[in-house]
Amino acid sequence: MSDVELRGVEKTFTDGKGGTTRVLHGVDIVAPSGQFVVLLGPSGCGKSTSLRIIAGLEQATAGEVLIDGRRVNDVPAAKRHIAMVFQNYALYPHLSVLENIVFGLRVRKVPKAEREKRATEAAEKVGLVPYLDRRPSQLSGGQRQRAALARALVSDAKVVLMDEPLSNLDAKLRQQMRIELRSLQKELGLTVLYVTHDQVEAMTMADHVVTMRDGHVAQAASPEELYVNPVDADVAAFIGSPPMNLLPVTRGTGGQILLPGGGAPWQTALQAGPGRDLLLGIRPENLAITHESGDATIPGTVKATEMLGAETLLTVDLAGGHSLIARLPGIVRAGEGEQVLLKTDPESLRFFDAESRQRIVAVPQPASA
Incomplete structure (x- = not known):
């Protein structure tokens, strides 16, 4: 397990014509080891950009990114020991579920026997063992999401980042997956940072919620504290x-x-x-x-x-x-x-x-x- 921290992180994008857009303004976020932390806010508030900076997919303009107390601003994404689950699942359509799950391990040249062993263990955790030979097109939305999660689990990542992972599911399946994700996170002791605009997801899943607005952290607190004592209107x-x-x-x-x-x-x-x-x-x-x-x-x-x-x-x-x-x-x-x-x-x-x-x-x- 690992803790994750953003300290005074700023992010400015350039448009190629000399113009700039500042999307993060001195953001401070702490995700303690083993906790489920949700970044919550409307579209354009900076939550996904914050997640991508933690993952190493974007470079912070200023500030520090720390994992386990170590500054990783200049550490490539592949070496941060982070797994990411995207909104669109990012599964390869021409590969089987098993091949999708072990793809990263194969790239890292992990031996085949170990790859399959870890993939089977991950598939058991998310209930996908009967579907390992299928293609993503043969799976339901919930099963695809489980496949993406299994791929994250086999990587032995210290931190799992999730960007709107349930937004493509219907209401009933979203509720079921909320329970399953939370249960799995607790069982495995994962440190999870989870981006959503859905406050129901935040309130039901999180140990800690970071509400964001216009590139700032508006309030960071437990779900109960946010509900009972909001800092502003x-x-x-x-x-x-x-x-x-x-x-x-x-x-x-x-x-x-x-x-x-x-x-x-x-x-x-x-x-x-x-x-x-x-x-x-x-x-x-x-x-x-x-x-x-x-x-x-x-x-x-x-x-x-x-x-x-x-x-x-x-x-x-x-x-x-x-x-x-x-x-x-x-x-x-x-x-x-x-x-x-x-x-x-x-x-x-x-x-x-x-x-x-x-x-x-x-x-x-x-x-x-």
């Missing part, structure tokens, strides 16, 4: 399914929070100056329907209902032209245009500065407390 809105509701509110002169559209003010212990514009963050699952008005309640009108079986998503229009989503357990029958009153737990609320979008750390308290 953008992280809050990216984590969760559905994501956190963000409503513009104002801090009143008496310490209350003034809701949009003139709703009843909420009393809180929030430390913010009077008149300050804020964003109020409410997780959809922290909302419920109530029939008693009071602190931490919001009136609204049902705009849409999505019945998902075990839960129901309500889109509710609020006064002032805003809306939010409530995630309610079970089947909730609420028709379009119906008036509802939503309540929330004050301790679950999060506040952010409207201008900087940074979190204001405080635990709101109801007036009756």
Whole structure:
């Protein structure tokens, strides 16, 4: 096992016409040995570029890449003891599954008997032994992904890098492969860096999540910490399914929070100056329907209902032209245009500065407390 670290890594691309594009801005990432670390963010945030720099497929413009505490900036990709699993699997169509798995070993002139022994062991781990004689075109998407993973495992790599490896699979297979990949990583004690834009993958698989935005690390923390204590409004809105509701509110002169559209003010212990514009963050699952008005309640009108079986998503229009989503357990029958009153737990609320979008750390308290 190995730990991996990026220290102050920057990356600038040139367009051949004298122009430059800076895609990484002093990125710091740590992947401790034996952990499953996810780089999470929208397209263009720099997560794949970071992964390619670790692999040695791209050269950092500045900063350091370390594996096991050793600087490897100038070490060729082939000598970094890293395996990579790509989104498109990168399998040779004219070779059998077995030949694909052992291809790298054959290039390194590993004896045939050892190649086949290691390939069989890897195939057993990923459940591919019955398919070793088949071509990639004869495999399902999940089986191709397992073949790509087996090829990574036979290399005896210290680190496995995965770039959107499940994005080409259907929803059911993605869920199954998430469980299998995580189980295999734990069983083998692999250090995994995994790139995805899917926050469900990040939350369900990772020991540690590095959220990236515009070439910067926005927040690096455990999945639970990201969910409960997002560092800013953008992280809050990216984590969760559905994501956190963000409503513009104002801090009143008496310490209350003034809701949009003139709703009843909420009393809180929030430390913010009077008149300050804020964003109020409410997780959809922290909302419920109530029939008693009071602190931490919001009136609204049902705009849409999505019945998902075990839960129901309500889109509710609020006064002032805003809306939010409530995630309610079970089947909730609420028709379009119906008036509802939503309540929330004050301790679950999060506040952010409207201008900087940074979190204001405080635990709101109801007036009756």
